Amino acid sequence: MFLRTPEAVRALGVRRDPADRxxxxxxxxxxxxxxxxxxxxxxxxxxxxxxxxWLRDATTDPAPxxxxxxxxxxxxxxxxxxxxxxxxxxxxxxPPVRAAAARVxxxxxxxxxxxxxxxxxxxxxxAEVRAEAxxxxxxxxxxTSAPLLVEALxxxxxxxxxxxxxxxxxxxxxxxxxxxxxxxxxxxxxVRAAALRGLALVRPRDALGPACAALANDVxxxxxxxxxxxxxxxxxxxxQAALRRGTxxxxxxxxxxxxxALAQSPR
Numbered sequence: 400m401f402l403r404t405p406e407a408v409r410a411l412g413v414r415r416d417p418a419d420r421x422x423x424x425x426x427x428x429x430x431x432x433x434x435x436x437x438x439x440x441x442x443x444x445x446x447x448x449x450x451x452x453w454l455r456d457a458t459t460d461p462a463p464x465x466x467x468x469x470x471x472x473x474x475x476x477x478x479x480x481x482x483x484x485x486x487x488x489x490x491x492x493x494p495p496v497r498a499a500a501a502r503v504x505x506x507x508x509x510x511x512x513x514x515x516x517x518x519x520x521x522x523x524x525x526a527e528v529r530a531e532a533x534x535x536x537x538x539x540x541x542x543t544s545a546p547l548l549v550e551a552l553x554x555x556x557x558x559x560x561x562x563x564x565x566x567x568x569x570x571x572x573x574x575x576x577x578x579x580x581x582x583x584x585x586x587x588x589x590v591r592a593a594a595l596r597g598l599a600l601v602r603p604r605d606a607l608g609p610a611c612a613a614l615a616n617d618v619x620x621x622x623x624x625x626x627x628x629x630x631x632x633x634x635x636x637x638x639q640a641a642l643r644r645g646t647x648x649x650x651x652x653x654x655x656x657x658x659x660a661l662a663q664s665p666r
Contacts, residue, residue, distance in 0.1 A: 401425060401426055401430075402422060402425075402426050402438075404434070405433045408426050408434055408438050408441055409437050409440075411441060412437070412441020412442070413441075415446070417445065417447070420442070423438050423441050424442070424453050426438035427439070427442075427453060427456075427457055427460075432460070432462035432464060435460060435462065435465045435468075436462070436464050436465045436468040437468070439457050439465060439469040440471070442454055442472055443474070443475035443476045444475065445476065446475060448476055448477055448480065450476055450478075451480055451481055454469045454472050454473050454476065454478065455469075455473070455484040457469035458470055458473075458484050458485070458500075463491075463493035466491065467493075467495050470485065470488060470496065470499040470500055470503050471499060471503070473485065473507075474502075474503040474506050477507070478507070479507050479508070479509065482509040482512050485500045485507075485509070486504065486515045488500035489501060489515050489516075489519050489523075494523075494528055497519065497531075498525070498527045498528045498530075498531040499531075501516055501519055501531035501532040502531045502534065502535060504516060504535050505531075505534060505535025505536070505537075505539055508539065509539075510540075510541065513536060513539055513541045513543070516532045516535050516541070517532075517536065517543065517544050517547060520532040520533055520536065520547050520551065526555075526556035526558055526559045529554070529559050529562075530558045530559045530561070530562035530563075533548055533559065533562040533566045534562045534565060536548070537565055537567070537570055538566075540569065540570065542570055542572055544566070545570055545572040545574055545575065548566050548570070548575075548578075549563075549567070549574055549575075549578040551563035552564060552567070552578055552579075557585075557586075557587040557589065560582065560585060560587065560590045561587070561590045561593050564579060564582055564593035564596075565597065567579055567601070568593070568596055568597025568598070568599075569600070575597065575601045575603075576598065576601050576605070577603070579601065580605070580606065580609050582594040583612075583613055588617075588621060591613070591619070591622045592619075592622050592625040595613060595625045596625060596628075598629055598633075599629035599633060602633060606633060607635060607637050607638060608637075610630050610633060611626075611630065611637060611641040613625075613626035614626035614627055614630060614641050614642070614644075614645050614648075614653075614657070615644065615645075620650035620653050623645070623648060623650065623653045624650075624653045624655075624656040625656075626645075627653060627657040627659075627660045630642055631660025631663050631664040632660075632664075634664050638664055639664060642660050642661045642664065643657075643661065645657030645660075646661070
């Protein structure tokens, strides 16, 4: 007999008792997709790759919400053997499923599937999927994807530009510095902040001036605060001077970040 409600499945799952696995596996076949989705999550909470084969099967469930839950549970279970099942979902008809598959491929460090992620970044019709592919490639350290990420920095969707900036910061390749500086005038504040964080990681020689300008002139206090943190990491006399000026910023968060960066910044 199936567990009758999602709440009953959840209550069983939080116990994380291996003895409950047969009941949770049976719930994967329940008529109600809400029960099947919670059963996926509950099996993931076991944090044991031994449940991976059941979850991999669930990635082909008829309901997109169940497929997403199964993919997320594979991440929680740390099932590094799920690569093929996840890569197959990059062709799923539902964008949230494709996005989840890209995210988990990166989370699990499955670098063998970087080519499939590069294809998703280059060609997927959904910006959310391309964004997750970008983040995954950055997490995997896939330097081959750098040209695609640079191109994605100019995509119409802000979520994709943001993800590309994050990924380029992780990669730290030669072309990343100039590309990230080019997004410091992006119309989206989150993208500008991501570009500054990336520059602090890549540390190109000519990043100091643009970061100082962002601290002094950006209209968004969150971006100015991020610029202060970046300048603290970049260091140097010019950074110190800009941070001292930043301690007089009209916004308290910017002032606090500038003071903290001054205390930590290499001279």
